[in-house]
Amino acid sequence: MRIRIAAAKRGTQGDEGVKSLAELVTDASALLYHAVVSGQNIGAELRDPIIRLREAVTAGQPVSAEAESKFLNAYARLAVLVAPVTAATLRATSRHYQSDAWLARVFRVQTMSAAQFASFLFGFLAICLLVTIGIGEGIRTFIAAVISSQEEVLKVREEMRAGKLALQGLDEQLKALDTEQPQPNQARGIVKAGLTKQREELDSRLSRLREQQLGLEEKIAKGYDTLGRITPFVDWAELRNVIVPIANMIGGFFLPLMYGALGTCAYILRTIYAQMVRRSYDARRGGEFIVRIFLGMLSGITLQWLLVRDGSTVPGGITPAVLAFLGGYSVELLFTAIDRLLSAVTGSMKTAPAEKGSPAPVNPENPAAGSG
Template sequence: MMINKKQSNSIEVSADIAQVIQEGQQLISYMAKNGQVSLAPELAEVMINAKYKLQKKQWSPQDEADVLHSYDQLAKAVSPVSMESIQAISRAECDKPSQAERAVAWYRRYTLVALLCLLFAQVYYLFGHALAHDLNALYETRNEWQLKASKATPDSAEYDLIQQSYEEVGQRLDANYNLLKVWNRVWLFGLTFKSDIPPYSKEKLDVELRRLEREQANATDLDNLHLAETRLKARLQLFENMLFAQSVLEVLQGYILPLLYGLLGAFIFVLRDLLKEIKAITFTSDSEIRYRLRLTLGALGGMIIGWFLNPQELSGLASLSPMAMAFLMGYNVDVLFAIMDQAIDKLRNALANNVKNQAPVDRNKID
C-alpha cells in the first residue's frame, strides 16, 4: 500500500526539467574541478538527489521547485561562465573537436591567409612604386642627356661621353620599363596595351607617307617616317603603362592595403580575445557572431584610414606609418567609432547652439 501511495504521488518529469538536472550535474562537476568557486553542499545534494529520484520515478512538485531554485543559484555562482560556454568548450564526442576548437582553427587558418595576402600586396606595392618612381626619374634624366648632346660639338670627347651616358640611361630605362609591363600584367590579367595612334596623328603620318610616295623619295626618308611612327607608338605605350601603374598604386594605398591591415588587426584581436574566453570558459555562439562582425568592422576601420590619406604626398616607405594606423584601427576599432561619435556630438551641439542663438535675433527683428 505504501508503494502504491508513493507512485500515486509521483508526477511525470518534463524534458525541460530532465535537461535542467543534467546541466546542473555538469555545473557541479565544473565547480568541483575548477576550484575557483565554492560549491554549497545543499545545492549539490539537491541535484544529486534529483538524479536518483528521476531514475526511481519518485518525483514531486517540491522536488521540481528545489531543482529550479538550485539551478538558479548554481548559474549565478559560476557567472560569467554559463552552461552554453561549458558545452561549447567541451567535446561532445572524443573524435570530434568542440565548437571552441573549431573556432580557433578557423580564425587561425584565415589569419594566416590574411597575413599572406597582406605580404603579397605590400611587396607588390613597394616593387611597383619603386619601378614607377625610377622610370619617371630615368625618363627625365634621358631627356636631359639628349638636350646636352644636342648642344655639344659632334666628334668631341665631351660629345662621346654624353652619348655614352645617354645610351646607358636609355638601357636602364628600357629594363625598368620591361619590368613595369610585367608588373602591370597582374592587374591586366596577362594582357597588354595595344597603344593605337590617335586619329589625328595617324592621319598626319598617312599624309606624309603619301607625299613621299608622290615625290618618289629615297628609302631613307621612308625609313625615317616608319621610325617616327614606331617611336610614337612606343611612347604612347610607355605613358599608358606609367598612368596605369600610378592608378593601381593609388588604389592599393588608398583602399586595398588599409583594408588588409585593418582586417589583420581585427584577426589578431579576435585570436587574443578568443583565447581569453576559452581560458575563462565564457566562449559561446554569441561570441562567434560578435567576432565575425568584428572582422567586418576592423576591415572597414582600416579602409576609413585610407580614405583620409593622399597617396600622391607619400613615398613608398612613408606609407607604412598610415598602414600601421590602419592596423591599430582594425585591432581596436572601438577607438575609431568613439572618435566619430564625439565628432558627431560636437557637430550636433554646435548646430543646436546656432539655432538657439538665431531664435532671439529673429524675435528682435519681428519686434
C-alpha cells in the same frame, strides 16, 4: 501534480533555447562539478537539490513540482555563482563531446571542441590574410619601383633632349667659326679647342644617359615581367597607362581592408584564448565574430579617410598600415574618430550664426532694453 520525465539525450548547441528538465539536470550537474573542481565552496542548499533531482531523473522516478522548484532555484543561484561559465561554454571548451564541426568530420578529429575549431578557423583566416597582405605589399612594391623607374626615364629623356639641343648648338658654333674665319689664327684655335672639348664632354654625357636609359627600360620590363608572374591573371601590358591609379587603389583601399581584417582576427583569437582559459567560450557567439570582422575591415579603411592626410604617417607617428590594423583590432577607434568629427562639424555649425553678428532679440516686455 506529479510528472514522469525520461532521461533525454544531450541536445545540440543550437537547442539551448528549448530544453527538457532532464537536459537542465545534466547541465546543472556539469556546472556543479566544475564549481567543485575549481575550488568553490558550494553549500548544501545548492548542492542537494541538484543531486537529488539528478538521481530521480536518472532512475526514471516521478518528479514533484516542489522538487523541480527547488532544483530550478538552486540551478539559478549556481549559474550566478559560476558566471560567466555555463553548461554551454563547458561543452564548447571540452573535448569529451563529439564535435559537430565539419572540419572535425573531414579529418576524423572527433574530440575537437568548438573553441578549438573556432581558434583554428580564425587562425587559418589570419594566415590567409597575411599571405594576401604579403602579395599585395609585394605588388605595390614592384609597382612603386616601376613607377620610379618610369619617372627616372622621363628625366633622362628630358636631359638627353636638352643635351642634344646643346650639342646641336655647339656644332652650329663650330661651323660658324670655320665659315667666318677660314684663316687659322691663335684666338680662333683657342675658341675652337674649347668648343670641341665641350662637345666631347657633352657627347660623353649623352652616351652615359643613353646607357642609363637602356638600363632603366630593362628594369621596367623586368618589373612588368615580375608582376606578370605574381599575378598571371592580369595583363600588365594593357595597364601601363593606369599603373599609378592601380597602386593608389591597392595602397589606399585593398590593403587597409586586409589589415583591418587581420587586426580583427588578432582580437578574436585573443578573446577565444582568454575564454578557453576561463572555460567561458560560447559557440553561439560565432556570428558576433563574423560581424566583428566586417566592422574591422570598415574601420581599417575608414580611419584612412578620416586621419591620414597627404603624408605617409598619422599624427601619432604610426604608418597607415599600423593604423588600419589597430582600427581592426579595436573598432572603437572608428567610432571615437567619427564622434570627434561630428563634434567638430556641429561646433562649427553652431558658431557660424554667432560670427555673422545677428542682432539680439527684442524683449517684448521691455522693447527699449533690446534697442539700447
